[in-house]
Amino acid sequence: MDLTKLHNLLDSLTLQEKIGQLVQLSGEFFDATDISLGPQRQLGITQETVDLAGSVLNVAGARDVRRLQAAHLKKGRHPIPLLFMADVIYGYKTVYPIPLGIGATWNPDLVEQAYVNAADEARAAGLHVSFAPMVDLVRDPRWGRVLESTGEDPYLNSRFAAAMVRGLQKNLAAGDGVISCVKHIAAYGAAEAGREYNPADVSTPSLFQDYLPAYKAAVDAGVKMAMTSLTTLNGVPATADKWLLQNILRDRWGFTGLAISDYASIYELIQHGFAQDPTDAASKAIDAGVDIDMKSPCYATGLQPLVTSSRLSEEKINTSAWRVLKLKNELGLFEDPYGGTTEEKEHTRLLTPEKRSLARDLSRQALVLLKNDADILPLDSSANQRIALIGPYADEQKMLGLWAVHGDPQDTVTIKAGFADYLAPQQLQTAKGTDVIRDRLMFTGMGLAEEQINQTISPAADEQKNRSEALETAKNADVIVFAAGEHTLQSGEAGSRTRLRLPDNQRQLLAELRKLNKPIVLIVISGRPLVLTDVQDQADAILQAWFPGTEGGHAIADVIFGRYNPTGRLTMTFPYDEGQLPLYYNHLNTGRPADKNHPTRFVSRYIDAPNKPLYPFGYGLSYGSVQYGELKLDSDTLAAAGRDELTAAISVTNTGTVPREETVQFYIHDQVASIVQPVKRLIGFQKVPVQPGETKTAALTITPDMLSFANRDGEFITEPGMFDLFAGPNSQDVHQTSFSLTE
Numbered sequence: 049m050d051l052t053k054l055h056n057l058l059d060s061l062t063l064q065e066k067i068g069q070l071v072q073l074s075g076e077f078f079d080a081t082d083i084s085l086g087p088q089r090q091l092g093i094t095q096e097t098v099d100l101a102g103s104v105l106n107v108a109g110a111r112d113v114r115r116l117q118a119a120h121l122k123k124g125r126h127p128i129p130l131l132f133m134a135d136v137i138y139g140y141k142t143v144y145p146i147p148l149g150i151g152a153t154w155n156p157d158l159v160e161q162a163y164v165n166a167a168d169e170a171r172a173a174g175l176h177v178s179f180a181p182m183v184d185l186v187r188d189p190r191w192g193r194v195l196e197s198t199g200e201d202p203y204l205n206s207r208f209a210a211a212m213v214r215g216l217q218k219n220l221a222a223g224d225g226v227i228s229c230v231k232h233i234a235a236y237g238a239a240e241a242g243r244e245y246n247p248a249d250v251s252t253p254s255l256f257q258d259y260l261p262a263y264k265a266a267v268d269a270g271v272k273m274a275m276t277s278l279t280t281l282n283g284v285p286a287t288a289d290k291w292l293l294q295n296i297l298r299d300r301w302g303f304t305g306l307a308i309s310d311y312a313s314i315y316e317l318i319q320h321g322f323a324q325d326p327t328d329a330a331s332k333a334i335d336a337g338v339d340i341d342m343k344s345p346c347y348a349t350g351l352q353p354l355v356t357s358s359r360l361s362e363e364k365i366n367t368s369a370w371r372v373l374k375l376k377n378e379l380g381l382f383e384d385p386y387g388g389t390t391e392e393k394e395h396t397r398l399l400t401p402e403k404r405s406l407a408r409d410l411s412r413q414a415l416v417l418l419k420n421d422a423d424i425l426p427l428d429s430s431a432n433q434r435i436a437l438i439g440p441y442a443d444e445q446k447m448l449g450l451w452a453v454h455g456d457p458q459d460t461v462t463i464k465a466g467f468a469d470y471l472a473p474q475q476l477q478t479a480k481g482t483d484v485i486r487d488r489l490m491f492t493g494m495g496l497a498e499e500q501i502n503q504t505i506s507p508a509a510d511e512q513k514n515r516s517e518a519l520e521t522a523k524n525a526d527v528i529v530f531a532a533g534e535h536t537l538q539s540g541e542a543g544s545r546t547r548l549r550l551p552d553n554q555r556q557l558l559a560e561l562r563k564l565n566k567p568i569v570l571i572v573i574s575g576r577p578l579v580l581t582d583v584q585d586q587a588d589a590i591l592q593a594w595f596p597g598t599e600g601g602h603a604i605a606d607v608i609f610g611r612y613n614p615t616g617r618l619t620m621t622f623p624y625d626e627g628q629l630p631l632y633y634n635h636l637n638t639g640r641p642a643d644k645n646h647p648t649r650f651v652s653r654y655i656d657a658p659n660k661p662l663y664p665f666g667y668g669l670s671y672g673s674v675q676y677g678e679l680k681l682d683s684d685t686l687a688a689a690g691r692d693e694l695t696a697a698i699s700v701t702n703t704g705t706v707p708r709e710e711t712v713q714f715y716i717h718d719q720v721a722s723i724v725q726p727v728k729r730l731i732g733f734q735k736v737p738v739q740p741g742e743t744k745t746a747a748l749t750i751t752p753d754m755l756s757f758a759n760r761d762g763e764f765i766t767e768p769g770m771f772d773l774f775a776g777p778n779s780q781d782v783h784q785t786s787f788s789l790t791e
């Protein structure tokens with residue numbers, strides 16, 4: 049529709065019809081036969097509200113989308129199509145590893161392609177908007193939602209944010225993309241003590257330097273929607289923060305798209321103690337710049353009285369309604385309200401071999417080899433070894449993680465199925481050994497019904513039998529592979545935990561297996577960095593596999609049997625102990641840093657645990673070996689004025705016998721600055737494939753803007769002075785040099 053016509057449409061709408069465009073309800077509202085009963089009524093949602101609503105939350109699939117859209121178009125004076133929005137965070141039906149694993153690939157190009165595919169599936173299934181990417185910077189793995197983030201580094205998170213936005217929106221014009229909605233603005237990941245929905249208190253320099261860059265990168269990449277956070281930021285709920293949503297997001301960054309609240313977060317302004325009642329909440333949210341109210345009654349019931357009593361100008365409603373209509377128009381919904389979705393098209397687009405193949409590649413690039421004593425991995429499938437594949441994840445399809453809401457575990461390749469591609473049947477014995485978790489109290493505390501709990505926790509006799517079988521199987525094997533991990537419900541939204549160990553029952557079984565004195569490979573399935581300190585010595589090799597997605601079993605087998613030399617590198621620090629949290633590599637120094645060479649008492653340290661993590665940011669092993677050369681600069685000064693640059697280079701020699709790819713990481717430290725700067729911060733990386741015996745050089749061009757930092761006004765400035773530059777395979781094992789930045 050041309051824009052004049054669209055304007056005419058807006059002008060022809062009544063106030064209540066315009067408000068309707070700002071209301072988002074979930075599927076059950078549209079399917080309800082009698083709205084005068086039940087919870088809808090209590091919320092103040094009437095049949096009229098449903099009939100006028102502008103968008104639908106979490107309904108997907110060609111059949112359902114078409115059905116709801118067709119019914120909706122028959123209602124009301126104007127056939128304004130509904131927008132269908134849902135969470136396609138790391139894949140629709142072809143599910144990728146969780147974003148924390150995606151981060152570990154350090155491969156934004158591949159991720160962009162994966163998100164093109166995710167959008168293709170989602171659009172074919174009738175969706176118009178995906179609530180992705182989630183780009184909240186995370187430093188505390190007690191928070192369950194770390195699984196949805198690519199990690200703790202602003203530079204990497206920004207690269208991934210841009211790649212995901214580009215991928216999702218790439219084929220929009222062709223009708224095969226979806227609108228990307230970046231979330232959660234802002235700093236949801238800074239929830240205090242990692243406890244879900246807790247306040248975020250972040251200093252201005254840290255907010256601009258650490259937390260905001262990834263959202264801004266999404267805006268720069270053209271993201272068309274943004275979602276607010278459920279939390280408060282420095283005392284103001286993000287959903288009503290005009291400074292954040294207007295001054296920063298729109299005025300400073302130039303965002304022109306639609307802003308949506310998170311689930312019921314406008315209503316929650318009351319509970320936060322920021323609004324008096326639903327009308328007050330509506331007033332504050334729309335004034336701050338939130339266009340759509342997700343799943344709360346506030347806009348539906350509050351906006352009209354605000355306008356009619358002149359407490360809110362109708363212009364505000366017009367602006368937001370216009371943004372919604374414009375998005376619908378951009379999607380071509382006025383011409384084809386179904387957005388191209390049909391059951392036939394959907395059928396041909398989901399889980400295709402090409403999409404699965406890319407998912408397999410992404411999944412194996414996400415795997416991080418944490419330990420490999422005596423080069424026990426890769427296993428040689430032709431060596432006729434007997435392998436005991438043991439553990440609750442040995443033959444388990446539920447490896448998608450909590451936020452793969454549309455993925456079906458039945459499509460998932462198990463680790464056992466992956467291994468079976470490499471081994472003759474007599475070489476592979478599988479045993480569950482134990483449940484994922486046997487903690488009844490945790491499930492009861494989460495409100496799970498007894499029946500659901502019983503589906504997860506086996507009766508004691510069965511558990512005993514499983515254990516005996518596993519030990520018997522292990523006794524007859526040459527190598528034990530123990531597939532362990534968190535339960536899906538232990539991470540994700542509302543999955544905050546204070547103890548980040550593998551479940552007790554799994555650790556007990558592992559300890560018993562260790563007594564058999566056989567080589568053990570531990571595979572860890574988890575939605576967060578776990579504290580692996582007490583299982584570290586129980587295994588010869590450890591492979592961090594996250595929730596690896598639909599192709600997880602294939603990917604894990606490819607790495608275990610050496611078809612793929614692991615390249616994954618951690619993007620979130622693995623702590624030594626929960627008491628160290630939050631723990632992250634790009635921290636500030638103190639006036640009394642601990643020095644292990646000169647231990648004294650009054651320094652910044654714990655007396656009962658090291659400061660260091662178990663595995664640092666950037667860490668991960670590959671098969672074979674490499675040697676780094678000296679870190680060299682082509683000049684030891686860089687001028688802030690003008691367009692000066694210098695180049696850093698470091699050589700990498702493959703000293704082993706297998707080809708491998710090295711992810712060379714470059715970090716900077718500003719020695720003296722008016723706002724103290726992190727001990728290290730990533731400014732670039734290069735992936736270097738090296739053949740045995742070959743030497744290659746990784747190089748990075750450094751420009752003055754890469755050395756800037758945020759001041760107390762949130763502005764980026766550059767100060768002349770000395771800078772340390774580091775390069776190496778992770779944030780800890782680095783080569784170092786320095787240069788100066790002049791005026």
Ligand code: BGC
Pocket residue numbers: 106135179231278310311541
């Ligand atoms: C989450 C959002 C999500 C929304 C819609 C909320 O609970 O915080 O990330 O997009 O639900 O499903």
